[in-house]
Amino acid sequence: MGNFPKENYDIVIIGAGPSGAATAKYLVNEGFNVLVIEKKKLPRYKICSGIIFEKSQEIIEKHFGKIPQSVYATPNLLKGVRLWTDTKHFSDWPFSKYAGAPNIWRSEFDYWLIKNSGAEIKDCCLLNGFTDHDNFIALKCFDITNKEIMKIKCKYLVSAEGSKSVIRAKLDPEFEKDINWFIAYQNYYEGICDLDPYSYHGFLEQQYSNVYAWFSVKDNLLVFGIAVKKGNKVSPYLNKYTEMLEKRFGLKLRKLARKTSCMGNNMCATGRFYLGKGNILIVGEAAGFLNAFGEGISCALTSGLYAAEAISKSIKHGGNALETYTELTKTERRQTRISWRLGAKVAGRELLPI
Ligand SMILES: Cc1cc2nc3c(=O)[nH]c(=O)nc-3n(C[C@H](O)[C@H](O)[C@H](O)COP(=O)(O)OP(=O)(O)OC[C@H]3O[C@@H](n4cnc5c(N)ncnc54)[C@H](O)[C@@H]3O)c2cc1C
Numbered sequence: 001m002g003n004f005p006k007e008n009y010d011i012v013i014i015g016a017g018p019s020g021a022a023t024a025k026y027l028v029n030e031g032f033n034v035l036v037i038e039k040k041k042l043p044r045y046k047i048c049s050g051i052i053f054e055k056s057q058e059i060i061e062k063h064f065g066k067i068p069q070s071v072y073a074t075p076n077l078l079k080g081v082r083l084w085t086d087t088k089h090f091s092d093w094p095f096s097k098y099a100g101a102p103n104i105w106r107s108e109f110d111y112w113l114i115k116n117s118g119a120e121i122k123d124c125c126l127l128n129g130f131t132d133h134d135n136f137i138a139l140k141c142f143d144i145t146n147k148e149i150m151k152i153k154c155k156y157l158v159s160a161e162g163s164k165s166v167i168r169a170k171l172d173p174e175f176e177k178d179i180n181w182f183i184a185y186q187n188y189y190e191g192i193c194d195l196d197p198y199s200y201h202g203f204l205e206q207q208y209s210n211v212y213a214w215f216s217v218k219d220n221l222l223v224f225g226i227a228v229k230k231g232n233k234v235s236p237y238l239n240k241y242t243e244m245l246e247k248r249f250g251l252k253l254r255k256l257a258r259k260t261s262c263m264g265n266n267m268c269a270t271g272r273f274y275l276g277k278g279n280i281l282i283v284g285e286a287a288g289f290l291n292a293f294g295e296g297i298s299c300a301l302t303s304g305l306y307a308a309e310a311i312s313k314s315i316k317h318g319g320n321a322l323e324t325y326t327e328l329t330k331t332e333r334r335q336t337r338i339s340w341r342l343g344a345k346v347a348g349r350e351l352l353p354i
Pocket of ligand 1: 015016017039048051128162164225283295296297298300
């Protein structure tokens with residue numbers, strides 16, 4: 001997607017997830033010349049339960065419009081989260097304000113968002129390195145399709161790279177050393193299960209997952225997963241969880257459709273946000289924005305919009321974008337920290353013990 005881009009941009013955004021799309025949308029609307037670079041081919045797969053919570057719905061409606069039917073999975077709407085303290089007892093947390101929370105496929109949803117941003121998009125392109133000069137940032141990217149190095153200049157660089165950020169690691173190797181990591185595993189199966197398909201299920205017992213184990217349904221596929229601290233073996237947890245679902249909820253697996261995993265970290269739960277340096281701003285999960293139980297689309301969108309607002313103000317009226325961004329995200333950062341404290345209360349234990 002995208003022809004060979006120009007050499008100069010006002011803003012280059014690395015990553016075509018929701019935080020990148022929100023940053024791009026705002027900045028394009030402000031009249032800037034914006035390029036989004038994405039390493040994968042779009043539409044790209046993203047491991048996710050794909051539930052659009054109320055706050056995300058409101059931001060999307062306001063900035064991008066109505067979510068198109070084509071990105072929905074069945075069931076289209078989920079009525080709430082069901083949290084199981086053991087295999088008999090649960091509490092229900094309904095999605096109250098609207099008819100329910102959209103149950104979407106991230107590949108199609110994220111693709112819709114990024115196309116809707118109006119920015120220039122270059123996929124199959126990997127950021128390899130960058131150098132920060134006085135009045136511009138020089139980027140070196142690798143065009144995977146054409147197997148060539150691309151050199152691009154911009155005034156502002158935004159990392160919307162998700163939890164593992166090359167930019168954050170380069171800006172502050174010391175900060176990176178203190179981050180702890182977990183691996184999330186999610187499998188998609190054809191099969192049957194008695195669990196209510198209109199709820200998103202979370203199992204809190206730590207014998208199934210270091211964080212929590214989850215289950216939902218998408219287009220007749222059973223989607224379930226666990227997360228373990230980096231270095232821990234996955235199979236003891238996943239096997240126990242699968243056996244429990246078989247015995248207690250009549251799980252019968254027919255065919256594996258997809259097996260996936262990704263890395264996440266504890267920046268969010270420890271409140272260690274990293275918002276950037278100089279004219280380089282970091283948004284979404286790369287900055288540490290991820291709420292309890294792994295809800296991250298709302299804060300990805302919010303932080304992206306704030307970074308864009310800060311950059312726009314700085315270019316148009318002067319002032320320091322990073323300082324403005326830091327100020328604008330104060331409440332969002334507090335809410336993220338509070339969400340983990342509330343999550344721990346609900347779970348009766350630390351939610352991310354890694
Ligand atoms: C198992 C699981 C279930 C989840 N379920 C939900 C849910 O139901 N609802 C919810 O709200 N949140 C959920 N989340 C959280 C949510 O997926 C993330 O918080 C959200 O995707 C973060 O958005 P982002 O834009 O910051 O990063 P991402 O969506 O991760 O996007 C980052 C993009 O940057 C690209 N990229 C990275 N590095 C480079 C590079 N060097 N060069 C070029 N491109 C690069 C990546 O390929 C990717 O496309 C879930 C997470 C997990 C792991």
